[in-house]
Amino acid sequence: MLIRYVPGAIGFEAGLRRAARAALYLPTACRMAADPCYPWINAGAVRFLSRTLNRRMTGFEWGGGRSTAFLASRVLHLVSVEHSPKWRRRTLALLARHCLANVDCHFLPPGDAPGRPEARPETWRRMGHVHRKPEYAAYSDAILAYPEESFDFVAIDGRARVECAFNAASRLRPGGFLLLDNSEWEKYAPIFAAFSDWGRCDFENGVWRTSLLFKPDAPSG
Structure with missing residues (x-):
């Protein structure tokens, strides 16, 4: 079969895809432009967090930035772990600007x-899992410095996300939730396989997906 190459056709299709993604991303971009503390996750997940988080909660996050200020302004205490010097500086500046002092910021490159x-x-x-990014071992193991069932929620939006999720599960309280951004990526499938008995809620906008996984409540009796 003869396949004819049409000059510019592939580039045109790629351009259409980029334009479509930009249009779908525009609402989030506008919200982020209007609010420096609007987190870079799916809007549906932001709405869930806005109505769910409260001042009695303690949380943990991998990946600092806008989300750090957003979460800290709504909860009692937050632990944040960052690997990038640039994002660490941005996060500390944002927290200082909004007078948020209820965050323990850890830098683990x-x-x-x-x-x-x-x-x-x-x-x-x-799961027979071996760390796929051993250079991030200390980073992904940071949550293990805390006792089991220490946190009401854990947000994962940084490096070594599979390893972070595996570690986070034991530090979540029963009924707590795990937030995973960019969950449409195939490389994060082991997380969903490991916690297939947890409740799940996906928020999608045609560009990317943010998922929530809910740890089952402790059995009664």
Whole structure:
């Protein structure tokens, strides 16, 4: 079969796709332009957080930035872990600008630190998982410094997200939730496989997806 190449056709189709993505992304871009603390996640997830978070909650996040200020302004206390010097500076400046002092900000860049492999939960063994980005071992294991069931929610929007999710599950309280941004990416499928018995809610806008996974409540009796 003869396939005829039409000059410019592929470029035109790519341009249409980019234009469509830009149009779908425009509402989020406008909200971010109007509010420096509007987080860079799906708008449906932002609405859920706005009506769910309260001043009794304690949370943990990987990936600092706008989300840090958004979350901190609504909860009792937040722990934030960042790997990038640039985003660390931006996050600290944003928190200072809005007088938010209820955040513990940790800077853990990639390196040779082994993390806490002995403290990793059973999920790693059950899934036969080996750290895919060992340079982020200390980063993804940061939550393991806290006791089990320490947090009402955990937000994952940084590096080594599969490893972060596996570690986060044991530190979430029953009934708490895990937020995963860019959850449409195939490489994050092990997270959904590991927690297939958790409740799930997806928010999509045609550009990307943000998912919430809800840890089952502790069994009664």
